[in-house]
Amino acid sequence: xxxxxxxxxxxxxxxxxxxxxxxxxxxxxxxxxxxxxxxxxxxxxxxxxxxxxxxxxxxxxxxxxxxxxxxxxxxxxxxxxxxxxxxxxxxxxxxxxxxxxxxxxxxxxxxxxxxxxxxxxxxxxxxxxxxxxxxxxxxxxxxxxxxxxxxxxxxxxxxxxxxxxxxxxxxxxxxxxxxxxxxxxxxxxxxxxxxxxxxxxxxxxxxxxxxxxxxxxxxxxxxxxxxxxxxxxxxxxxxxxxxxxxxxxxxxxxxxx
Amino acid sequence: xxxxxxxxxxxxxxxxxxxxxxxxxxxxxxxxxxxxxxxxxxxxxxxxxxxxxxxxxxxxxxxxxxxxxxxxxxxxxxxxxxxxxxxxxxxxxxxxxxxxxxxxxxxxxxxxxxxxxxxxxxxxxxxxxxxxxxxxxxxxxxxxxxxx
Numbered sequence: 001x002x003x004x005x006x007x008x009x010x011x012x013x014x015x016x017x018x019x020x021x022x023x024x025x026x027x028x029x030x031x032x033x034x035x036x037x038x039x040x041x042x043x044x045x046x047x048x049x050x051x052x053x054x055x056x057x058x059x060x061x062x063x064x065x066x067x068x069x070x071x072x073x074x075x076x077x078x079x080x081x082x083x084x085x086x087x088x089x090x091x092x093x094x095x096x097x098x099x100x101x102x103x104x105x106x107x108x109x110x111x112x113x114x115x116x117x118x119x120x121x122x123x124x125x126x127x128x129x130x131x132x133x134x135x136x137x138x139x140x141x142x143x144x145x146x147x148x149x150x151x152x153x154x155x156x157x158x159x160x161x162x163x164x165x166x167x168x169x170x171x172x173x174x175x176x177x178x179x180x181x182x183x184x185x186x187x188x189x190x191x192x193x194x195x196x197x198x199x200x201x202x203x204x205x206x207x208x209x210x211x212x213x214x215x216x217x218x219x220x221x222x223x224x225x226x227x228x229x230x231x232x233x234x235x236x237x238x239x240x241x242x243x244x245x246x247x248x249x250x251x252x253x254x255x256x257x
Numbered sequence: 258x259x260x261x262x263x264x265x266x267x268x269x270x271x272x273x274x275x276x277x278x279x280x281x282x283x284x285x286x287x288x289x290x291x292x293x294x295x296x297x298x299x300x301x302x303x304x305x306x307x308x309x310x311x312x313x314x315x316x317x318x319x320x321x322x323x324x325x326x327x328x329x330x331x332x333x334x335x336x337x338x339x340x341x342x343x344x345x346x347x348x349x350x351x352x353x354x355x356x357x358x359x360x361x362x363x364x365x366x367x368x369x370x371x372x373x374x375x376x377x378x379x380x381x382x383x384x385x386x387x388x389x390x391x392x393x394x395x396x397x398x399x400x401x402x403x404x405x
Contacts, residue, residue, distance in 0.1 A: 014278040070261075070287030090286070093261065095269045096279035104279050106271030148368040162269060166297070169284050172267035188368060213361055214297045232365030240370060 002028040010090040012097050029080055036064050036075035052101040062158030065092050066101050072163035074222040092163040108159055111175050115183030120194030139191055149188035152181050152230045154223045161217035161227050173206030177217035177227035184230040199241040208235045261286040300357055303350040310347050359385045
């Protein structure tokens with residue numbers, strides 16, 4: 001079975017266009033198609049000049065995020081039959097547009113680096129734990145310890161949360177949901193020793209306290225990461241860390257002499 | 258679909274501009290019609306009600322310090338239907354904000370504070386509503402002269 005649908009696709013060629021415009025395509029769509037299938041069909045069979053990103057087609061790579069009827073969606077996971085006869089496809093909101101449905105990623109990557117998304121001081125932490133538990137060898141992490149952050153490690157960097165966030169839209173310096181969720185994920189990891197540094201970052205301007213808890217990031221997240229929960233847990237932790245620092249002296253950070 | 262509004266021109270901009278000219282970022286077009294965003298906007302708008310309620314509170318305290326006549330005048334103003342209507346609106350706002358807060362607060366709890374773990378989210382939600390109802394009951398009893 002097929003259904004004829006009209007797709008209104010945002011087009012922007014930086015070499016020719018001053019501002020983005022729309023172009024309409026009418027195609028026969030199979031009823032089991034995802035939105036990405038339709039865009040790929042248009043690209044392959046109707047207009048090869050359309051630019052869009054995609055890769056895995058199974059909601060893992062996070063490449064194919066676009067606005068579908070005004071909502072950020074992972075197009076490979078979004079069934080076409082839940083839309084009407086006309087479907088509007090736009091590039092992700094809140095991002096500069098490079099071409100057609102392709103958005104600029106450098107700003108997003110820069111925000112990720114700011115939260116230091118890696119395990120810090122792992123060797124020192126492992127030695128400390130080994131000394132206290134008298135166990136040597138591989139660093140051990142219990143299931144309970146893993147479950148404290150596993151949910152936040154499921155992010156596929158699809159950027160839908162940035163597209164849905166009203167703070168991202170208005171505050172360019174805001175780190176944003178995915179980056180903060182990632183920083184929080186490492187803060188919750190028992191192998192990590194970088195909580196002081198990240199909590200310091202989280203207390204700066206444009207970070208966790210810029211979040212107004214609209215909860216839109218969690219509503220649109222295709223992997224159930226719930227970044228809004230991470231951001232607001234990070235708020236609590238940053239405050240508790242600050243209060244703890246008032247009464248307990250901290251070891252000097254590397255580089256502090 | 259309503260037309261998209263421009264986002265901040267620097268939203269998600271790269272730290273240094275790339276070689277390719279880009280189109281400016283736009284806000285999602287669905288924000289004007291989305292029920293979730295309408296609720297979020299209503300949540301934000303309640304701030305105005307609390308602002309005016311604060312002014313009213315300051316005016317009441319001011320009148321208390323200005324003698325019995327001034328306080329009686331303030332009482333008369335507060336009994337005006339417009340003032341009563343505003344207070345009902347303020348009550349509705351508080352209920353709306355609390356219900357939203359109680360819905361979102363449990364998942365914002367850190368997994369662990371020191372050795373302590375928070376109770377499960379449903380239990381936490383019941384506790385929040387329990388405290389709210391308890392405080393409201395105590396206040397109602399005090400207002401009715403039941404305790405003092």
